[in-house]
Amino acid sequence: MDIRIGITNSPREISFESSQTAAEVESIVTAALDADSKFIKLTDNKGKLYIVPATSFAYIEVGSESTRRVGFVA
Numbered sequence: 001m002d003i004r005i006g007i008t009n010s011p012r013e014i015s016f017e018s019s020q021t022a023a024e025v026e027s028i029v030t031a032a033l034d035a036d037s038k039f040i041k042l043t044d045n046k047g048k049l050y051i052v053p054a055t056s057f058a059y060i061e062v063g064s065e066s067t068r069r070v071g072f073v074a
Contacts, residue, residue, distance in 0.1 A: 001025075002063030003042065007056050014052065016044040022062045029060055 001022060005014040018025070025042065032040045032054050042050045 002061075004059075004061040004063075005050075005052055006058035006060070007052075008058045009056075014050060016042075016048070016050065018042060018044050022064075025060075025062050 001018055001020065003014075003016055003018050003025060007013065020028075020042065028040055028042065031037075037054055039051050039053050042052070044050070
């Protein structure tokens with residue numbers, strides 16, 4: 001699943017693919033914002049850990065869980 005995180009006052013965004021489901025990502029973000037946590041932790045497919053300050057979120061975009069088709073369309 002593709003995850004994109006926009007950071008306030010930054011022209012770049014954090015973009016990575018994760019094996020976590022959309023529900024898991026949503027619950028992590030919601031729990032962090034509800035509890036006024038200082039940061040969230042997300043991991044990508046390769047095991048890399050992303051720690052993002054919760055106060056700097058501009059947006060969080062969670063892509064679809066559908067797989068990509070391989071081949072030609074006739």
